[in-house]
Amino acid sequence: MAEVKKTSFEHLEAIALKIMMVDPGNLSVIGELIELTEEMVASPSVREMDILWNMSKALRRVLEKIIMGELVDDSAENFELLADCISLMQETNRLKGKPDDEILAKFCNNMNTIGHQIEKNDLTGQDEDQTGRESAKEVLQPEEPVGQGVGAASSEEPVVADFAQDADLINGFIEEALEHLEVIEVNVLDLEQHPDDSDIINNIFRPFHTIKGVSGFLNLKSINKLAHTTENLLDDVRNGVRKMDSAVIDIVLSAGDFLKSMVENVREVLNNGPEYFKEFDISEFVSSVHAVQSGEAEPSAPEPAIEPVAQPPVKQEIEPAPEEEAEASAPSVKQEIELAPEEEAEAPAPPAREKKKVPETREKEKIFKPASVPETTQTKSSKMLKFGVAGKNKVTASIKVNVDKLDVLVNAVGELVIMQSLVRQNSLIMGLNNPKLTRDFGQLTRITSELQKTAMAMRMVPIRQTFQKMIRLVRDLSKKSGKQVDLIMEGEETEIDRNMVESIYDPLVHMIRNSVDHGVQTPKEREAVGKPGKGTVWLRAYQKGGNIVIEIEDDGQGLNAEKIREKAILRGLIQESDQVSDYDLNNLIFTAGFSTVDKITDVSGRGVGMDVVKKTVEKLRGKVEIISQSGKGSLFVIRLPLTLAIIDGIVVRVGEERYIIPTTGIRESLRPEEKNLNTVYGRGETLLIRNRLLPIIRLYEIFNVEPTSTDICDAIVVVVETEGYERALMVDELLGKQEVVIKSLGGYMTNISGVAGGTILGDGRVGLILDLPGLTSAGDNTAEFIKKKAEEVVD
Amino acid sequence: MGAGGNKRDEKVVAMSELEGKYLTFALGKEEYGIGILKVREIIGVMEITSVPHTPEYIKGVINLRGRVIPVLELRIKFEMEHQEYTERTCIIVVELSGESGAIQVGMLVDSVSEVLNISAEEIEPPPSFGTTTNLEYILGMGKVKGKVKILLNVDHVIGKGALEQLEKL
Numbered sequence: 001m002a003e004v005k006k007t008s009f010e011h012l013e014a015i016a017l018k019i020m021m022v023d024p025g026n027l028s029v030i031g032e033l034i035e036l037t038e039e040m041v042a043s044p045s046v047r048e049m050d051i052l053w054n055m056s057k058a059l060r061r062v063l064e065k066i067i068m069g070e071l072v073d074d075s076a077e078n079f080e081l082l083a084d085c086i087s088l089m090q091e092t093n094r095l096k097g098k099p100d101d102e103i104l105a106k107f108c109n110n111m112n113t114i115g116h117q118i119e120k121n122d123l124t125g126q127d128e129d130q131t132g133r134e135s136a137k138e139v140l141q142p143e144e145p146v147g148q149g150v151g152a153a154s155s156e157e158p159v160v161a162d163f164a165q166d167a168d169l170i171n172g173f174i175e176e177a178l179e180h181l182e183v184i185e186v187n188v189l190d191l192e193q194h195p196d197d198s199d200i201i202n203n204i205f206r207p208f209h210t211i212k213g214v215s216g217f218l219n220l221k222s223i224n225k226l227a228h229t230t231e232n233l234l235d236d237v238r239n240g241v242r243k244m245d246s247a248v249i250d251i252v253l254s255a256g257d258f259l260k261s262m263v264e265n266v267r268e269v270l271n272n273g274p275e276y277f278k279e280f281d282i283s284e285f286v287s288s289v290h291a292v293q294s295g296e297a298e299p300s301a302p303e304p305a306i307e308p309v310a311q312p313p314v315k316q317e318i319e320p321a322p323e324e325e326a327e328a329s330a331p332s333v334k335q336e337i338e339l340a341p342e343e344e345a346e347a348p349a350p351p352a353r354e355k356k357k358v359p360e361t362r363e364k365e366k367i368f369k370p371a372s373v374p375e376t377t378q379t380k381s382s383k384m385l386k387f388g389v390a391g392k393n394k395v396t397a398s399i400k401v402n403v404d405k406l407d408v409l410v411n412a413v414g415e416l417v418i419m420q421s422l423v424r425q426n427s428l429i430m431g432l433n434n435p436k437l438t439r440d441f442g443q444l445t446r447i448t449s450e451l452q453k454t455a456m457a458m459r460m461v462p463i464r465q466t467f468q469k470m471i472r473l474v475r476d477l478s479k480k481s482g483k484q485v486d487l488i489m490e491g492e493e494t495e496i497d498r499n500m501v502e503s504i505y506d507p508l509v510h511m512i513r514n515s516v517d518h519g520v521q522t523p524k525e526r527e528a529v530g531k532p533g534k535g536t537v538w539l540r541a542y543q544k545g546g547n548i549v550i551e552i553e554d555d556g557q558g559l560n561a562e563k564i565r566e567k568a569i570l571r572g573l574i575q576e577s578d579q580v581s582d583y584d585l586n587n588l589i590f591t592a593g594f595s596t597v598d599k600i601t602d603v604s605g606r607g608v609g610m611d612v613v614k615k616t617v618e619k620l621r622g623k624v625e626i627i628s629q630s631g632k633g634s635l636f637v638i639r640l641p642l643t644l645a646i647i648d649g650i651v652v653r654v655g656e657e658r659y660i661i662p663t664t665g666i667r668e669s670l671r672p673e674e675k676n677l678n679t680v681y682g683r684g685e686t687l688l689i690r691n692r693l694l695p696i697i698r699l700y701e702i703f704n705v706e707p708t709s710t711d712i713c714d715a716i717v718v719v720v721e722t723e724g725y726e727r728a729l730m731v732d733e734l735l736g737k738q739e740v741v742i743k744s745l746g747g748y749m750t751n752i753s754g755v756a757g758g759t760i761l762g763d764g765r766v767g768l769i770l771d772l773p774g775l776t777s778a779g780d781n782t783a784e785f786i787k788k789k790a791e792e793v794v795d
Numbered sequence: 796m797g798a799g800g801n802k803r804d805e806k807v808v809a810m811s812e813l814e815g816k817y818l819t820f821a822l823g824k825e826e827y828g829i830g831i832l833k834v835r836e837i838i839g840v841m842e843i844t845s846v847p848h849t850p851e852y853i854k855g856v857i858n859l860r861g862r863v864i865p866v867l868e869l870r871i872k873f874e875m876e877h878q879e880y881t882e883r884t885c886i887i888v889v890e891l892s893g894e895s896g897a898i899q900v901g902m903l904v905d906s907v908s909e910v911l912n913i914s915a916e917e918i919e920p921p922p923s924f925g926t927t928t929n930l931e932y933i934l935g936m937g938k939v940k941g942k943v944k945i946l947l948n949v950d951h952v953i954g955k956g957a958l959e960q961l962e963k964l
Binding site for chain 1: 842844845846847848849855856857858860861862863865
């Protein structure tokens with residue numbers, strides 16, 4: 001937190017430098033400017049000098065007005081005046097915060113010319129009273145435009161903003177807003193646990209504030225009003241006027257849902273045209289908020305507050321002709337704007353209903369954001385969460401990058417690594433035997449592998465966002481089922497491949513739902529067996545070896561292995577006489593249709609759709625298992641590969657050709673013996689391995705290549721398993737294990753049976769990755785998945 | 796064949812649009828040309844990894860600077876005899892528009908000749924050999940300096956048309 005220690009001089013220097021770079025309309029720079037000013041306002045060294053502090057507050061106010069489009073004339077002259085103001089502030093600073101009247105007069109004059117009414121007394125005022133007056137005066141100003149917007153939205157005809165005009169801006173807003181809403185939701189739920197944590201309230205307040213600001217600027221009036229209303233309510237909470245109780249929490253949550261559907265609608269309009277515009281009737285919601293707000297400070301009327309918002313997207317009016325927004329505030333700036341997160345702080349002394357925030361000298365959680373790349377539509381998941389979870393002070397600088405660029409980088413780095421090993425293996429260079437060359441090569445290898453690691457890491461995002469969605473799920477589920485469940489999350493910072501994030505969401509939801517619905521019992525039942533009334537569900541993520549492990553554990557009733565055994569026998573999955581371990585029994589719930597046919601409701605009901613979970617995880621080339629103890633609880637373990645672009649494989653040779661067999665499918669490899677070979681007349685050959693008869697697939701026959709030997713006893717067989725079928729693949733030689741980057745064979749040859757894709761081997765030649773299901777004709781989607789992946793990587 | 800006749804008329808009209816630069820190459824005794832804008836690069840023959848279950852004219856895949864692209868032998872595609880590769884044998888990498896964006900495909904040819912500027916007057920519609928021959932892959936015949944260059948429609952030779960063929964297999 002170096003910023004805090006900056007002197008007032010340094011603050012002014014930074015601002016003065018920034019203002020030189022401002023062009024009228026260049027909103028992102030103004031945003032940065034506001035951020036700097038905020039910092040300055042928050043800085044203790046500035047706080048010591050009242051006049052300077054007041055000046056910087058005035059400056060911030062003006063900048064906010066500019067960014068909100070309240071000052072119609074954000075001309076170059078205005079910025080010159082501002083720059084002048086800043087030099088006056090620098091002068092003030094040199095005079096140790098005691099400027100002469102001339103400076104003050106000039107400063108006020110400049111501000112007034114720009115359009116911000118300010119008097120000398122406002123700057124010199126030293127007692128609380130005057131500070132309050134100044135703030136109070138400013139209170140009115142921000143309210144006004146919002147008030148107008150409200151009037152227009154509710155009383156006049158619904159107006160569709162001309163979205164096409166600011167498509168980039170709005171796109172950015174949608175992304176941002178959805179992200180903010182996620183942050184809000186997470187924090188609200190957190191708040192339920194710690195109702196008195198002012199940090200969390202601030203974390204909720206801030207995104208609402210940002211949404212309000214940007215939506216106002218973009219003329220999205222309903223969103224603006226809704227956010228504004230909620231923000232007001234939260235402000236009361238912040239200022240201690242009212243308590244954070246369940247009524248407020250419910251309102252904030254439904255405001256979040258409401259806003260989400262409105263933002264989604266904006267996206268729809270943007271994509272499909274103005275006729276998709278929906279007019280949301282927010283008046284009911286707003287009045288219910290007002291009811292809560294103006295009603296008793298004590299929580300007493302939660303119900304009426306929630307009712308109207310239970311069905312958010314109520315009214316639908318179609319307004320086909322988009323009206324041109326004539327307001328001067330709708331700018332044609334094609335630049336993305338990031339409103340600096342408002343400094344959050346409790347007002348120490350001034351009246352509580354006041355809007356203006358008087359900062360205190362608390363350390364500020366600051367996230368620095370450079371002007372964003374406009375095409376952000378794809379980067380949603382690759383972005384870092386912009387606000388740390390409540391209570392965690394994270395200082396992270398992040399930048400939005402187009403995903404395509406990232407993929408190009410990853411590809412290029414991959415090529416670099418291959419080229420490097422090619423050069424190194426060049427016989428001429430190998431023959432040089434120069435120690436320096438060897439050393440340099442070692443260094444080069446180190447750098448390139450570092451580079452590769454970093455490039456790969458850039459595709460990774462923390463699993464936090466996915467996890468956080470579960471909080472709401474658990475809350476809703478437990479409320480519905482009358483259970484008390486704590487969700488404890490660990491390792492949210494564990495990173496997984498961006499492409500995996502979405503795919504893993506559904507299985508997680510499914511398993512969490514299972515744990516809460518069927519695992520954890522009702523408080524009564526729990527107490528009856530001597531457990532605390534409140535159940536616990538753990539959600540963990542960590543990295544182990546080359547895998548990401550996600551665990552979902554509950555302290556519920558666990559699976560009843562006996563019942564599963566009965567069902568399994570009934571379904572013919574196992575024999576009465578079979579000795580099956582509990583572990584194997586439990587994992588039978590992943591069998592397709594195991595429980596959908598006959599739900600084992602009285603025991604656990606688990607397993608419904610568990611085969612779907614398994615399929616999804618296997619599609620990601622992962623594994624899922626369950627460990628459960630009856631009466632104690634269950635633990636789901638999902639293991640996923642670190643990345644989808646790389647596959648672990650064994651390189652085998654058949655004649656001249658080399659193929660890669662994915663390691664996940666390999667059971668063992670061995671040199672067969674004559675006595676174990678059988679021929680089934682007309683059906684092919686089989687190999688007897690540990691009492692199992694495995695069909696032999698001669699790869700050279702299938703792929704039509706000339707093998708080194710056609711005698712199977714001279715060859716090696718690799719036992720592979722897919723979809724529960726085992727096969728023995730006959731190859732000439734095992735060449736070793738290698739991590740390979742999956743590449744498509746070009747859009748041209750994607751449906752070749754037995755081949756899932758290609759990769760570039762160490763010597764620069766292309767090796768083919770075998771598609772085991774295709775080979776064994778079991779038909780599976782793993783191959784398709786790899787193919788799809790390969791195309792994605794290449795395209 | 797009424798419909799076919801119409802098609803031919805359209806082709807005549809389109810001849811002027813064919814004017815432009817062509818990369819010419821030799822295949823057996825004939826000279827062929829393909830639109831220069833389709834050509835990405837020309838590389839020498841490198842090791843080709845053969846891919847099973849593909850038609851004979853698809854020789855396999857190569858590593859083009861980290862990209863895996865398919866290579867097909869135009870001789871076999873045109874039902875000529877396979878010939879041992881010489882140092883003049885080249886792979887012309889062309890870019891075609893596929894369903895999922897641009898795809899690159901390599902074409903093995905005997906030798907690459909030159910880039911020619913062929914004007915509209917020098918281009919004639921493809922001759923009619925009767926009804927049985929499918930000439931869709933020929934754009935026209937370029938007559939330059941007394942020699943005839945067969946101008947190929949690459950998309951038909953190895954693009955969509957070939958893809959359909961692949962799917963039929």
